[in-house]
Amino acid sequence: MKPVWIKNAAQLVTVAGENGPRVREGMSDLGLIEDGSVWMENGEVVAIGTTSELEALYGSRAHEADIIDATGRLVTPGLVDPHTHVAYGGSREREFEMRLEGATYMEIMNAGGGIHATTRMTRDASEEELVAQTTRRLDSFLAHGVTTVEGKSGYGLDLETELKQLRVMKRLNDQHPIDLVPTFMGGHAVPQEYKGREDEYINVLINEMLPKVAEEKLAVFNDVFCEVGVFTPEQSERILNAGKELGLIPKIHADEIESYGGAELAAKVGAISAEHLLKASTEGVRLMAEAGVIACLLPATALYLREEAAKGRAMIDAGVAVAISTDCNPGSSPTTSMPLVMNLACISMRLTPAEALVAATMNAACAIGMQDKVGSLEAGKQADVVMWNVSNYQELQYLFGVNHVGSVWKKGVQVVG
Ligand SMILES: N=CN[C@@H](CCC(=O)O)C(=O)O
Numbered sequence: 001m002k003p004v005w006i007k008n009a010a011q012l013v014t015v016a017g018e019n020g021p022r023v024r025e026g027m028s029d030l031g032l033i034e035d036g037s038v039w040m041e042n043g044e045v046v047a048i049g050t051t052s053e054l055e056a057l058y059g060s061r062a063h064e065a066d067i068i069d070a071t072g073r074l075v076t077p078g079l080v081d082p083h084t085h086v087a088y089g090g091s092r093e094r095e096f097e098m099r100l101e102g103a104t105y106m107e108i109m110n111a112g113g114g115i116h117a118t119t120r121m122t123r124d125a126s127e128e129e130l131v132a133q134t135t136r137r138l139d140s141f142l143a144h145g146v147t148t149v150e151g152k153s154g155y156g157l158d159l160e161t162e163l164k165q166l167r168v169m170k171r172l173n174d175q176h177p178i179d180l181v182p183t184f185m186g187g188h189a190v191p192q193e194y195k196g197r198e199d200e201y202i203n204v205l206i207n208e209m210l211p212k213v214a215e216e217k218l219a220v221f222n223d224v225f226c227e228v229g230v231f232t233p234e235q236s237e238r239i240l241n242a243g244k245e246l247g248l249i250p251k252i253h254a255d256e257i258e259s260y261g262g263a264e265l266a267a268k269v270g271a272i273s274a275e276h277l278l279k280a281s282t283e284g285v286r287l288m289a290e291a292g293v294i295a296c297l298l299p300a301t302a303l304y305l306r307e308e309a310a311k312g313r314a315m316i317d318a319g320v321a322v323a324i325s326t327d328c329n330p331g332s333s334p335t336t337s338m339p340l341v342m343n344l345a346c347i348s349m350r351l352t353p354a355e356a357l358v359a360a361t362m363n364a365a366c367a368i369g370m371q372d373k374v375g376s377l378e379a380g381k382q383a384d385v386v387m388w389n390v391s392n393y394q395e396l397q398y399l400f401g402v403n404h405v406g407s408v409w410k411k412g413v414q415v416v417g
């Protein structure tokens, strides 16, 4: 594989430095280099600096490399999406219309739609069909500058289909350029066949699903939808602790629709991240900051459900490390656009353009335990790089709703542009 030398970038955002969750002012530290240059080789970043610094180091090997002239362009790490439900069957556009006509998200779900509708379509889909549908979504992620994606099961809600979703993600992690990091989410909903027998379902999840998932090493994380009418904080805690005993790291969909003690529970069980948090209490946010739980905020979901976004600004000011994500799923956020999510993080949660970029790179990588490989451009990390058709990071957030991706490299191989 030929080395790649990107040179003359108007701005090179490295996000280099502290290789852990960034908080407060750390969320504004972009490690910015003007007239920047990156040398990548064997899938890794080998050197970063100004173009003249890299000329001095690598000028004599220039003839070996693919040289990319980034004059007038912004170059950043590949974006990381730390929360998706990407491996699902079918679609739910009729529910979109129903919500515009006045139905709420939970009303639709309680009537057998929502997660239950996608569960039926995912159960019905063959593994090959799921691979094909998920591949299209991953291709779209890549086209939007996203090179690492977390993906949850949770549209099976029975052992066979949960395993099918996780195996599809495992296959795609091997086949597709994107790194796909798997999460088990048998705790996404109580399946309809267990209505009124919630604790029986939880027993199946704990005694049959989790052990099998752990035995086959099909997931890194264990997530649960802690919400009024779905799983109580007590049930969620049982599910998360059972996963922990098997080595699965807790994550939690918390305080999305109602304030329900989800942020507090995230701190109590030592979750790596808590998701949504639209209605998180001030005390819950304080406890998350204290326990080092990353807030994974999903402003596209809030917009799509026409809800007020999470209080991202206040969370950063309270010392919480904030990450952002598409929440790509067929109901509340059918998008693969992390650039749009960065725009919305600024517009609806008052993150600064720099904070939104750190939330979509380093902090997102930390939310899925991938910070040793991705999330910043530093020697020894994966050569996951995006060259944008804008000249600075503020412009990237300012020109909103547009895909500014020019080229993308994954592990040093050009995959877009
Ligand atoms: N809120 C729960 N789960 C997903 C939505 C799932 C669906 O509607 O299919 C979310 O994170 O938004």
Ligand SMILES: [Zn+2]
Residues within 6 Å of the ligand: 083, 084, 085, 253, 275, 327
């Ligand atoms: Zn989700």
